[in-house]
Amino acid sequence: MRISELVDRTGVPLATVKYYLREGLLMPGQATGATQADYDDAHVERLGLIRALIDVAGLSVKRAKAVIDVIEHPESDLVRTIGRALEELPPYGGSDAAEYPRAKRAIEALGQVYDPDYAAVAQLERALAAAEAAGVPMTDDRLRAYGGAIMELAEFDIGNMSTTDPADAVKYAVLGTALYEPVIAAMRRLAHQDAVYRALGGSS
Amino acid sequence: MRISELVDRTGVPLATVKYYLREGLLMPGQATGATQADYDDAHVERLGLIRALIDVAGLSVKRAKAVIDVIEHPESDLVRTIGRALEELPPYGGSDAAEYPRAKRAIEALGQVYDPDYAAVAQLERALAAAEAAGVPMTDDRLRAYGGAIMELAEFDIGNMSTTDPADAVKYAVLGTALYEPVIAAMRRLAHQDAVYRALGGSS
DNA sequence: CAGTATTGGATAGCGTCACTATCTTGTCAA
């Protein structure tokens, strides 16, 4: 299809499609001449992915490109590849303190291995520090309650991951992380409302 | 304390503190003269909250102000007040479609009440649509697994909410939502890594 | 085959945002 049809099918403005092409988020079409190129369903899908990463997952254009690059060119080492992609996902790590006391305590309380090289450790530290600074610190009780529920989530995710195709596993892991976090957040908010509603016996 | 001490204690640059004052995020100090004002621990705490909302929860300055306003001046109707604050939290709802088929199906599958007026319904719809568009659609299996785990989270949260002091409840609900979502996201990522690590038998 | 439309490619501009810097005027403290 021509670029105008791609624009029509996705709803993404022409100028923006060209911008994504320039930035390397969208692969160029098959050139059929000096001023013409063919686009196909892969381009439609890619635009969907780009918008999902930018609009829903909240990534910047640059980080979205990094994530797409990782998915397109996975390394042989699965765990490292996924780790690399996850570092592009928000929240982003600023200065690396090399010391994450809150995160360390939490992780060890849950019986997990504490490895300060994981980007998520720094993320957890900052999230915990922020909650503390704002006056709603993490308690041991809550840590235990959250830990159990989150283990459930994680075990389902990992259990459903393809172990045969590494490229698929990377895509699943990265998109699963980036795109299901908003799903989980929304579901939690709804569950809160439901719980409050039931706690109040259905009255406003 | 003087403004310079506030700057030193929080690490927030002077120009930025003035900016927050201008924008109404930070309450003015007690004026002791035409060019002098006193700041106290409440100001230090507020700056911590502002940075937590902006840097960790990812709010814009304007939305952070809206959240702070709600916490400071809660209405009598608890549920409505919390709802108002939650709409300021990302991800933000764009055009209201009034029809949320994916979210409706999911919510009813979990046995909750579907009310399209909740902002979180639109958020869930967009998150589900994005996952679908990106090629990792929500399955019934996953919905059930997530639903159970998330109910656990929500029940703990609501169970620990103060039912006596409305102002406290609002603060707890809003900050709990805004600041614990990053905590949960980080914990899930770590749980993923832990699960993969154990699935691979400890080898890299 | 003339004429209009469309494309790819390049470049420049725009609006928002979150600061940041400067300047003025007043004031406190030594």
Place this chain on the structure above:
DNA sequence: TTGACAAGATAGTGACGCTATCCAATACTG
């Protein structure tokens, strides 16, 4: 009384994510 600091106002900055315009080279259309 002098020099550092403060408040308040205003303008500027750099990044970001588009968006608009131009141009030359085709491609369809009648």
